[in-house]
Amino acid sequence: MSAMANPFPEAPPSWSLPYRGKVAMAGLIVAESAIFTIFVVAYLFYLGKSVSGPTPREVLETPIFYTLCLLSSSLTIHLATKSLARDRVGAFVGLWLLTIALGGLFLYGTGQEWHRLIYEHGLTISTNLFGTTYYSLVGLHGFHVTAGLVMLLVVAILALAGRVRMQESCRVEVLAMYWHFVDAVWVVVFTVVYVLGR
């Protein structure tokens, strides 16, 4: 094999392109936003169209505490990635586990609310339109929280095994983007279901 002369012109002195992980996650977020938009539209369109009870006003209670849990987990994951970028692995692991705990608490809150709705008010997904749209929208969000928690746990296990170091911080930031998105969706779902929807 002979040394080949590059037939093309000189490379420009500086050539940097965005990190593919972040671009891909941004793409996924756009796609997920469209899915959530359709479910939110269905929820709003069917508000007050149920032919039988129970209605949102009768049974829903605003989950302020659990909402605060989820929203503050955005702050902890942000601080966690910042710590990792500054090579403070101990702080990263602590904040990361705190994020998982807060997310888990939120999921527990959703479970408790569903338990109350099903066993005290007899509201299931097939009871009426409110049940159908409520469980689908909140359930879709809960599914995304669960998927996020699984991914966070994988990173936590790797971190406890000492495999997550400063070099990995840009990858961890991709996961943090997803988590911020899940939080942002909750702001919309909360507004639609618990504020506008009652």
Added chain:
Amino acid sequence: MSSNAITVSGVQIDEKPWVDILHEWVTTVDHKRLGVLYIGYALLFLVVGGIEAIVIRIQLMFPHNDFVSPQVFNRLFTMHGTTMIFFVAMPILFGFANYLVPLMIGARDMAFPRLNAFSFWLSALGGLLLYFSLVGANGLYGAGNAPDVGWWAYAPLTARAFSPGHSSDYWTLSLLASGFGSIGTAINIIATILCMRCPGMKLSRMPLLAWLNLVMSGMVLITITPLSAAQIMLLVDRYLGGHFFDAQAGGSAVLWMHFFWIFGHPEVYVLIIPCFAFMSEIIPVFSRKPIFGYPVMVAATVCIGFVSMSVWAHHMFTVGMSSYANSFFTITTMAVGVPTGIKIFNWLGTMWGGKIQFKTPMLFSIGFLFQFLIAGLTGIMLACAPFDWQLGSSYFVVAHFHYVIVGGILFALFAAFYYWYPKVTGRMLSETLGKWHFWLFLVGFHLTFDLMHIPGLLGMPRRIYTYEPGRGWDTLNLLISVGAFIQTIAILVFVANMVISYFKGAKAGNDPWDAWTLEWSTSSPPPAYDFASIPVVASRRPLWDLKHPEDPDSRYE
């Protein structure tokens, strides 16, 4: 050219056993092989969907024909539509994007090769699920062996009461699976184009094919997902007793239509924009001129991307919407014609004063320009709400959208096949057979789809399985079916050409068309690593610069 494959002399490569070759193809993450898999998979379904179309046409050839039963006819047009859109057009265009985008932007693979393989196999699973319904959907009810709800699956046809058994479930699951596959590929294309370009390839120097596929992928992210969301709702209705589309519990059948067409109309642009991309590469090369109005082409594409998101309800004029909604969707639909017209003028401007070579790819491209224009004009007619009230759900509509999909998309795809086949296989397709293919297909196409407008104007409704004699539709329907047979013969010529040329075709060399984009700088077929050394570009036509160092494009751009 020195960016050829690296060859090591004195090394004998043994023939591999076929099991190893199969294993390599199944486990591949190479963008070129996945591209070929996508295209091969789509061609397989093209044959299946084509056979369904032929059976439909045999049934409609004569009045009171009973070649198939009404039930089978419903299944046929459902499967034909679903197959052609989701398992032919989408995968074939993704296949071309997969194959060409990395080569054209000077990258060695897509941004996420394993996601790429995953997306392909998801789409493949979707197609298998759809056709598995033929054996799997019988269920305890013995009802339905293939989906029969139409490719739009309007509520309440899909409700448990009206669609017992599992045929609708297979339809839903297959579209969900292939939808997730499409989203994966779209994300991959976006990440590849934004993050993997070779040094010097600024966005303003990207080949138009890459630009248009970027816009297409962006559209996929926001158009396929509403369909996935609606399919999830349908599954909730069918399996968990939900009421989304259950009118008796306050649900709305019209909401399904909105959700479906929020996907359904932009989908047409998702399919046609990559075809615009083929045109924007092929027409300049065979006119021996650079593309006319590059920045305007990009702007018009982005504009189409945005406007086409707000036109969906022109599929629903006959449902009875408010006059405000009718006016809004009429205006937006007509507005899409403006950027599309800009594109047609730009292609004509590229040809104007060029030294046009009438090779087969160029013939198909010219056919595309002419037919896509007519398809657009009948589209403008149908965009007028009052006109649509008269002709919606008639054969005029069927003629219109087949003019777009066959006359536009399929012709552009044939052009792309003839243009890039030498790169993929290293052999030229036969020009003689190519001309036979072109002229036969052109005659068959016009016989079928020009005439199909007329029974529509005479009041022949869509989706009927037979009709009364003496309404003035008889001869027309016979001729339409004859046209379909001529198209079938043309397709057989095409298949024969692909097979014969693969073994006997003239050797293509790196750059048989004297073209200007990077894929022609590497060997045909390209080596697994695409480029021996990553290229560096200084203009939109890097190979022109290379061939004409005395007068490079980079001096003027």
